[in-house]
Amino acid sequence: MSGMLENYAPIVGETVIGQIRQLARPLEGKKVVHVNSTREGGGVAEILHRLIPMKKELGIDASWEVITGDADFFRCTKEMHNTLQGDHRDIPAALLDHYRQVNARNFDRLGETLNAADIVFIHDPQPAPLLAEAAGRRGKWIWRCHIDVSRPHRRTWKFLQQFVEGYDACIFSLPDFAQPLDLPLYIIPPSIDPLSDKNVTLDSADLDVIYHAYGLDPGRPIISQVSRFDRFKDPLGVIRAFRIVQEFGPRPQLVLAGGTASDDPEGEEVLEEVRVAAARDPDIHILLLPPDAHRTINGIQRISDIVLQKSLKEGFGLTVTEAMWKGKPVIGGHAGGIRIQVVNHQTGFLVSTPEGAAMRIRYLLQHRERLAEIGERAREFVLENYLLTRHLSEYLALMVALLTGNRERIVLGEIGHI
Amino acid sequence: MVEPFAVTDCAMIAIASGEKAANLRELHDRLRRIDAPGIMYFHFWGGLLRPYFVDPEYQNDFASWAYHSLHDRYLAERLSVINPSRFEQMSDLRGEVIEVVEDRMDEPDFDPRIDGESPFFFIRGQLVVFDTGIRVDAPEQMARRIGDMTPGSIFYHFIDARRRTASGGNDFSEWLPSFGDEYVELARRIAAVDPYLASLVGLRADIARVFLERLGEGGEQ
Numbered sequence: 001m002s003g004m005l006e007n008y009a010p011i012v013g014e015t016v017i018g019q020i021r022q023l024a025r026p027l028e029g030k031k032v033v034h035v036n037s038t039r040e041g042g043g044v045a046e047i048l049h050r051l052i053p054m055k056k057e058l059g060i061d062a063s064w065e066v067i068t069g070d071a072d073f074f075r076c077t078k079e080m081h082n083t084l085q086g087d088h089r090d091i092p093a094a095l096l097d098h099y100r101q102v103n104a105r106n107f108d109r110l111g112e113t114l115n116a117a118d119i120v121f122i123h124d125p126q127p128a129p130l131l132a133e134a135a136g137r138r139g140k141w142i143w144r145c146h147i148d149v150s151r152p153h154r155r156t157w158k159f160l161q162q163f164v165e166g167y168d169a170c171i172f173s174l175p176d177f178a179q180p181l182d183l184p185l186y187i188i189p190p191s192i193d194p195l196s197d198k199n200v201t202l203d204s205a206d207l208d209v210i211y212h213a214y215g216l217d218p219g220r221p222i223i224s225q226v227s228r229f230d231r232f233k234d235p236l237g238v239i240r241a242f243r244i245v246q247e248f249g250p251r252p253q254l255v256l257a258g259g260t261a262s263d264d265p266e267g268e269e270v271l272e273e274v275r276v277a278a279a280r281d282p283d284i285h286i287l288l289l290p291p292d293a294h295r296t297i298n299g300i301q302r303i304s305d306i307v308l309q310k311s312l313k314e315g316f317g318l319t320v321t322e323a324m325w326k327g328k329p330v331i332g333g334h335a336g337g338i339r340i341q342v343v344n345h346q347t348g349f350l351v352s353t354p355e356g357a358a359m360r361i362r363y364l365l366q367h368r369e370r371l372a373e374i375g376e377r378a379r380e381f382v383l384e385n386y387l388l389t390r391h392l393s394e395y396l397a398l399m400v401a402l403l404t405g406n407r408e409r410i411v412l413g414e415i416g417h418i
Numbered sequence: 419m420v421e422p423f424a425v426t427d428c429a430m431i432a433i434a435s436g437e438k439a440a441n442l443r444e445l446h447d448r449l450r451r452i453d454a455p456g457i458m459y460f461h462f463w464g465g466l467l468r469p470y471f472v473d474p475e476y477q478n479d480f481a482s483w484a485y486h487s488l489h490d491r492y493l494a495e496r497l498s499v500i501n502p503s504r505f506e507q508m509s510d511l512r513g514e515v516i517e518v519v520e521d522r523m524d525e526p527d528f529d530p531r532i533d534g535e536s537p538f539f540f541i542r543g544q545l546v547v548f549d550t551g552i553r554v555d556a557p558e559q560m561a562r563r564i565g566d567m568t569p570g571s572i573f574y575h576f577i578d579a580r581r582r583t584a585s586g587g588n589d590f591s592e593w594l595p596s597f598g599d600e601y602v603e604l605a606r607r608i609a610a611v612d613p614y615l616a617s618l619v620g621l622r623a624d625i626a627r628v629f630l631e632r633l634g635e636g637g638e639q
Binding site for chain 1 (some may be wrong): 427429430431432433435438453455456493535536539541542543544545546547548549550551566567568570
């Protein structure tokens with residue numbers, strides 16, 4: 001059988017593809033709807049762009065809906081995002097009311113589709129209140145939380161909890177992120193797509209275009225961080241680390257590449273702070289990229305000697321996975337999912353300060369054989385654990401489990417079609 | 419007529435219990451309080467089916483946490499030699515872990531209240547089992563096909579079987595003697611493969627090697 005899934009067989013092996021087809025069989029014809037708040041920008045949208053067609057190919061009636069909102073709505077959800085990840089401040093009650101109303105209006109538009117679905121995946125806090133509107137629902141509803149809510153601002157979490165408690169299950173990326181709730185808390189790490197523009201193999205001509213377009217010197221080391229201009233990603237800390245490395249040569253170049261997602265109003269402000277900190281240093285390249293600059297990001301990661309992800313808070317950190325897939329050692333902040341991907345001294349280094357990052361950059365630039373060895377191990381680690389096929393397989397297993405009852409062991413041959 | 423070997427596959431999904439332990443005293447408390455068989459199963463065997471970095475020294479989650487988070491090499495070593503295959507019931511395995519932890523807590527130079535670098539999260543696994551439709555008729559055929567099995571199939575037939583079979587062994591060793599006495603030695607050798615020191619891909623290679631050594635490349639004994 002040929003199709004999108006078969007394209008992954010040369011990478012992950014035929015047996016993995018066969019397993020996915022087997023797991024999907026009981027779900028054929030089921031209506032599955034995913035809902036989030038942006039079609040472009042950010043890891044969630046990227047994953048959905050690939051998962052939905054794959055589910056369709058497997059015979060599942062999968063679709064993707066996006067809720068809409070105005071500037072106040074996204075200001076509120078950005079504040080929720082920040083405070084759920086640990087910032088301590090209260091969100092004004094009027095904004096929270098607005099958030100609820102916007103969700104209610106979205107339900108007016110989407111309600112028929114959502115009520116008819118067998119399974120609904122609601123991604124992140126933005127559309128979480130939709131469930132409260134769905135009195136006529138017939139299917140199972142799952143709240144998929146992509147962010148780190150391990151130490152949330154209590155009032156924001158309590159507000160959100162009233163919506164989340166009604167779901168049939170939650171999914172968190174790591175056990176550390178799970179809040180105690182009286183419903184099954186599934187743990188599913190996200191993934192990258194090895195065939196997407198962001199990860200597909202590029203030839204040397206493609207890489208030459210990147211060097212040329214951004215004035216980068218192929219003869220000098222390149223260190224990069226690719227992520228939104230967001231304070232939690234600590235771009236200023238990256239610049240500080242780079243300044244330390246510059247003192248020791250051999251004249252490295254830093255690329256800070258990122259964009260802003262349509263649901264992130266704070267990006268411009270952080271970008272300006274980064275520009276000030278860079279102080280027009282010709283070896284610091286700040287690239288503001290559009291949401292669809294996937295091949296450019298791919299190229300930047302591939303021409304990098306070392307990739308940084310010095311986040312202070314992080315959901316999973318898909319940019320780490322992407323860099324590792326390209327055989328790059330990653331120097332990452334001791335935060336969120338970076339901790340399980342970057343295994344100290346094995347697939348990269350975990351650091352807590354700009355000084356720590358500078359120390360590791362210097363070490364790797366001086367020990368090229370270690371750099372190559374760590375990079376190769378990082379790639380193998382991603383191949384085994386963090387590709388889209390594993391993610392799809394876990395989603396399928398979860399859907400089967402939810403539709404057949406929350407038992408410890410589910411034998412598909414015994415339950416027949418669900 | 420011997421029944422063909424029905425190749426089965428499985429996928430495990432992890433479910434957080436919401437319980438965690440910051441230090442050894444809390445771990446002890448939670449272990450005594452939580453008696454969910456799925457939790458012990460997940461922390462001793464489930465690691466083989468989920469994202470992790472191969473840690474050849476400490477192959478169960480309790481030992482690994484003791485080493486990496488508490489930095490307690492003594493405790494890690496003692497926990498790592500617990501053989502889960504010896505315990506018919508998960509509650510007995512839990513009792514053994516509690517025993518080792520209590521021994522450590524009793525030692526005068528040790529403070530069980532010191533927090534580790536990161537907490538231990540209690541997780542249970544949910545196993546979805548499905549028939550691949552593949553049937554293997556004879557041991558010689560198995561020798562040629564085992565290399566194509568998924569890690570999930572290896573887990574189901576070699577690890578999970580310990581909980582399902584009357585002998586507490588693996589499905590291959592249960593099936594082989596049906597073909598006659600000459601296959602008993604092969605069954606014994608497969609049963610002797612250590613399931614604890616390799617990833618599932620490594621385990622598959624080990625089992626395949628035993629088949630090939632005994633039956634030869636062409637599948638002849």
